[in-house]
Amino acid sequence: MEFDIDLFVVGAGSGGIRMARMAAQAGIKVMVADNNPLGGTCVNVGCIPKKLYAYASQFGHDFKDSAGFGWQLSDVNFNWRTLVSNTRIEIKRLNNIYEGLLSESGVEFISGSACLVDSHHVKVGDRVISAERILIATGGYPYVPESNYAGLLTTSDQIFDLPKFPRRMLIIGGGYTAVEFASIFNGLGSKVELVCRGNAILRGFDDDIRLFLATELERQGVNIHFNRNLVQVTKLQQGSFWVRLDDKSEYEVDVVLSATGRRPRITGLGLEQAGVAVDQRGAICVNEYFQTSVHNIYALGDVVGRMELTPVALAEAMVLLDHWYGKGEKYMDYNLVPTAVFSQPSVSTVGLTEQQAQNKYGHGRINIFRSDFKALKQSLSNNKERTLMKLVVDSNTDRVLGIHMVGEYAAEVLQGFAVALKAGACKADFDRTLGIHPSSAEEFVNMRTPVY
Ligand code: NDP
Numbered sequence: 001m002e003f004d005i006d007l008f009v010v011g012a013g014s015g016g017i018r019m020a021r022m023a024a025q026a027g028i029k030v031m032v033a034d035n036n037p038l039g040g041t042c043v044n045v046g047c048i049p050k051k052l053y054a055y056a057s058q059f060g061h062d063f064k065d066s067a068g069f070g071w072q073l074s075d076v077n078f079n080w081r082t083l084v085s086n087t088r089i090e091i092k093r094l095n096n097i098y099e100g101l102l103s104e105s106g107v108e109f110i111s112g113s114a115c116l117v118d119s120h121h122v123k124v125g126d127r128v129i130s131a132e133r134i135l136i137a138t139g140g141y142p143y144v145p146e147s148n149y150a151g152l153l154t155t156s157d158q159i160f161d162l163p164k165f166p167r168r169m170l171i172i173g174g175g176y177t178a179v180e181f182a183s184i185f186n187g188l189g190s191k192v193e194l195v196c197r198g199n200a201i202l203r204g205f206d207d208d209i210r211l212f213l214a215t216e217l218e219r220q221g222v223n224i225h226f227n228r229n230l231v232q233v234t235k236l237q238q239g240s241f242w243v244r245l246d247d248k249s250e251y252e253v254d255v256v257l258s259a260t261g262r263r264p265r266i267t268g269l270g271l272e273q274a275g276v277a278v279d280q281r282g283a284i285c286v287n288e289y290f291q292t293s294v295h296n297i298y299a300l301g302d303v304v305g306r307m308e309l310t311p312v313a314l315a316e317a318m319v320l321l322d323h324w325y326g327k328g329e330k331y332m333d334y335n336l337v338p339t340a341v342f343s344q345p346s347v348s349t350v351g352l353t354e355q356q357a358q359n360k361y362g363h364g365r366i367n368i369f370r371s372d373f374k375a376l377k378q379s380l381s382n383n384k385e386r387t388l389m390k391l392v393v394d395s396n397t398d399r400v401l402g403i404h405m406v407g408e409y410a411a412e413v414l415q416g417f418a419v420a421l422k423a424g425a426c427k428a429d430f431d432r433t434l435g436i437h438p439s440s441a442e443e444f445v446n447m448r449t450p451v452y
Contacts, residue, residue, distance in 0.1 A: 001120075002130075003120065003130045003131055003132045004129050004130045004131065005029045005030065005031050005108075005129060005130075005131050005132070006023075006028045006029045006030065006131070006132050006133065007019075007020075007023055007028055007029070007030045007031075007131060007132070007133050007134075007135065008030075008031050008032075008033070008114075008122050008129060008131035008133070008134045008135070009030065009031070009032040009033075009134075009135045009137060010032075010033055010034075010114040010116075010122065010134065010135065010136045010137065010138055010269065011032075011033075011034055011040065011136065011137035011138035011139060011265075011301075011303070012032050012033075012034035012036075012038045012039070012040060012098070012102075012109065013034075013039065013040020013041060013042065013043075013137060013138075013139045013301060013302075013313070014039075014040055014042050014043075014301065014310045014313045014314055015040075015137040015139075015300045015301035015313030015314065015316060015317045016032060016034070016040070016135065016137035016138075016301070016317075017032070017038065017039070017040075017098055017101070017102065018313070018314050018317040018318070019135055019137065019300075019317040019320065019321060020032045020102060020105070020107045021101055021102060021105045021107060022317070022318070022321050023321060023324075023325065024102075024105040024106045024107045025105050025106075026321075026325050028325065030106075030107045030108070031107070031108045031109075031110060031129060031131070032102065032107055032108070032109050032110070033109075033110040033111075033112055033113070033114035033122070033124045034109075034111065034114075035111065035112055035113040037091075037095045038095045038098035038099055038102070038109070039091075039094055039095055039098050040139050041139050041140065041302070042310045043091060043094045043095065043098070044091060044095075045156060045157045045160065046156075046310075047310055048090070048091065048094065049087050049091060049160045050156075050160075050180060050181075050184075050342065051342060052083075052086075052087050052090065053083065053087070053160065053184045053188075054180065054183070054184055054187075054342040054344075056078075056083050056184075056187075056188060057183060057184045057185070057186070057187025057188050057344060058187060058344065059187075060078070060187040060188060060189065061187055061220075061344060061383070063076050064381075064383070065377070065378075065381035065382075065383050066381075067381075067382075068380040068381045068382050069380050069381070078165075078188055078189060080162075080164070080165035080188075084160065084161060084162075087160065088161075110124045110125075110127070112124040112125045113268060114269070115268060115269060115270040116134065116269060116270035116271065116273055116274035116276070116297070117270065117273065117274075118273060118274055119134075119274050119275065119294045119295075119296060119297060120132070120134075120296065122134060123270075132296065133296050133297075133298065133324070134274075134296065134297045134298070135297075135298045135299065135300070135320075136269065136276075136284060136292075136297065136298070136299040136303055137299065137300055137301045137303060137313070137317075138264075138265040138266065138269065138301075138303045139264075139265050139301055139302040139303060140262040140263055140264050140265050140302035140303065140305070140308060141157070141262060141263060141265050142155035142156050142157055142177075142258065142259075142260075142261075142262055143260055143261045143262055143263040144258045144260065145258075145260055147230075149230075149232065149233035149234070150258075152233045152234075152235055152241060152256060153172075153233070153256050153257070153258040154255050154256065154257050154258065155257070155258055155259075156177050156181070156257070156259060159181060159255075159257060162255065164254070165188070165189075165190075166185065166190050166253070166254035166255040167189070167190055167191065167254055168190060168191045168240075168251070168252065168253040168254050168255075169181075169185050169190045169191070169192050169193070169253055169254060169255045169256075169257060170192075170193040170195060170230075170241075170243050170251055170253045170255075170256050170257070171192065171193070171194050171195065171256075171257045171259055172195050172230055172256070172257070172258050172259060172260055173195075173196070173258070173259035173260045173261070174194070174196035174197070174198060174200070174201040174202065174203070175201075175202065175203070175259065175260075175261060176202070176341050177259035178194060178196070178201070178257075178259035179194075179201055179202060179213070179217070179341055179343045180341060180342050180343055181257055181259060182194045182217060182222045182343070183217065183220070183222070183342075183343040183344040184344075186217075186220055186221050186222045186344070187220075187344050191221075191223075192221070192222045192223065193223045193225060193251055193253070194217070194222055194223065194224045194225065195225045195228050195229070195230060195245060196224060196225065196226050196227075196228065197227070197228065197229050198226070198227065199226050199227055200214065200226070201213065201214050201217075201224070202341065202347070204353075205341075205347065205349060205353065205404075206349065206353035206354055206355070206390065206392075206402070206404045207353070207354065207355060208354065208370070208388065208390055208404070209347055209349065209388065209390070209404050209406055212372070212386075212388045212406050213341075213343060213345070213347055213406050216344075216345055216385060216386065216406065217343065217344075219384060219385065220344060220385075225245060225247075225249075228245045228246060228247060229245065229246045230243065230244075230245060230246075230256075231244050231245060231246050232244040233256055236252070239254075240252050240253060240254050241253050241254070241255070241256050243256060262302065262308060263281065263282055264278070264281065264282045264283045264284065264302060264303045264304070264305050265302075265303060266278060266282050266284065266303065271284070274294055274297060275293060275294050276292045276293055276294050276297055276299075277292065277293040279305075281305060283303065283304055283305035284299040284303050284304050285304075286298065286299050286300070286304050288331065288332065289319070289320065289323045290304070290316060290319075290320050298320060300313060300316040300317060300320060301313035301316060301317075304316075306334065307334060307337060309337065309339060311337075312334075312337060315332060316332055318330065319331060319332045336350055336351055336418065336421050336422050337350070338350035338414055338415060338418035340410060340411035340414070342411070345385060345387070345406055345407050345408055345410070346406070346407070346408070346409070346410040346411060347404075347405065347406050347410055348404075348405050348410035348411045348413065348414035349402070349403065349404045349405070349414065350402070350403050350414055350417065350418040350421055351392065351400070351401050351402035351403060351421055352392055352401040352402040353392070353402060353404070354366065354368055354390075354392050354402070356402070357392045357394070357401045357402060361394055361396075361401075364395075365394055365395050365396050366392060366393070366394065366395065366401075367392075367393040367394075367395045367427075367450035367452075368390065368391070368392060368393075368450055368451055368452050369390065369391040369393065369427075369447035369449075369450055369451065370388070370389070370390045370391075370447070370451045371387075371388070371389045371390075371443045371446075371447055372386055372387070372388050372389075373386065373387055373443065374386055374387070375387050375407065375408060375440050376438055376440075377408070386407075387405070387406065387407030387408070387440055387443075388404075388405065388406040388407065389403075389404070389405050389407070389440075389443050389444055389447070390402075390403070390404040390405070391403055391427070391430070391444070391447060392404075393427045393450070397426070398426040398427050398428055399424065399425075399426055399427075400420075400421060400425050400426065400427055400430065403417050403418075403421065403444070405444075407440055408440065409440075413440070413441045413444075417444065430444065430445050430447075431445070431448070433445045
């Protein structure tokens with residue numbers, strides 16, 4: 001059978017663009033469709049604007065800290081519109097870069113919503129294109145639980161472009177998004193209520209880290225409500241919101257941010273028509289080579305919901321590319337994926353939590369090295385912020401199974417340690433590595449005695 005093209009990619013986010021570019025460079029005829037600006041969640045409403053806003057928020061802390069170092073700042077003001085418009089300009093620049101990368105590689109981009117007609121045909125607007133293979137990389141969207149006030153809630157897609165800076169904010173959720181925005185807006189000067197339905201934030205992270213970060217967030221001024229749920233939200237005449245929690249406490253805030261997780265973006269894709277199976281969460285079911293229930297249709301990234309991280313989507317695309325057009329030697333390794341939460345202070349982690357290590361290897365085998373200290377920078381700043389570093393070690397093999405940190409530049413510190421773990425580093429390797437002095441990171445190679 002003759003096809004118009006070799007590969008049709010639905011979704012121009014991190015995974016889709018990576019695949020489209022690399023495949024086109026290998027001589028494959030590729031088309032990509034998306035109804036949003038190029039770059040997907042990461043560039044437009046995720047990692048990039050979030051990190052820029054986190055930098056903005058960090059200045060708020062730095063201005064305060066600088067006084068102990070002799071700086072006298074007067075008239076320090078924050079202008080929300082400047083941050084919003086400069087971020088928009090940067091995002092537009094990145095959109096254009098992606099556009100250039102696609103066209104330079106010979107990929108045809110179609111702006112519009114793509115819908116599968118059958119297993120080999122995709123419809124975008126009036127066009128129907130036949131493709132030998134189809135890749136779905138449509139990402140996800142913020143999930144808002146059903147309620148009679150759901151329409152009054154703001155999501156992470158809208159938060160970057162609020163017309164006015166929110167002086168008071170209530171955030172529902174305790175995951176990455178909730179914690180990051182709580183820190184960002186607290187640092188920028190908002191009064192933040194963080195409402196978490198469980199008894200700790202950041203489910204899935206090491207328990208020590210979860211507790212430690214919550215303490216630090218509260219020290220910075222974030223008001224955390226554990227074991228609480230939202231029961232009512234009403235819009236007031238002046239544009240603010242009146243919010244009630246299940247302990248009957250009430251708040252008037254300018255924004256209620258729903259940060260209650262994400263769901264795969266599959267609506268309108270025509271998956272049923274094409275026979276593509278999804279699981280209960282709506283994630284597209286794929287095998288180890290990202291093949292769906294239809295032999296020539298593949299999916300990767302957030303829409304398959306394995307690990308919703310940009311580097312994971314990029315790596316999945318490279319594995320699939322190798323499987324299709326390369327030597328077929330690569331496989332996707334979801335072990336030791338480093339990750340960071342850009343809170344204030346930040347969190348970064350790679351490998352097993354203490355609990356996971358104990359479950360896997362048994363209690364008696366796990367040594368915990370832990371250091372909780374005040375970083376040198378805080379000695380003059382009068383900032384009470386503390387740093388936590390933790391190593392999880394298998395005492396039988398001496399292998400370091402997990403590294404966890406809460407503190408300044410945690411992501412920057414842990415990226416290098418992630419390489420060490422991937423290379424199979426043992427605690428003895430840490431011990432014979434000299435520290436970089438004075439730094440916080442050196443504490444990771446100076447922890448000599450297990451705490452238990
Ligand atoms: P998460 O799934 O990580 O967290 C959702 C939070 O909302 C949890 O605390 C959850 O509670 C809570 N929740 C869920 N449903 C309800 C409800 N009905 N009522 C009240 N609370 C509810 O979602 P995020 O949006 O934070 O992040 C999604 C994914 O995106 C992350 O897993 C991560 O992979 C990625 N991401 C990565 C970032 C980074 O790399 N820095 C930044 C942001 C997102 P409970 O724990 O009890 O289920």
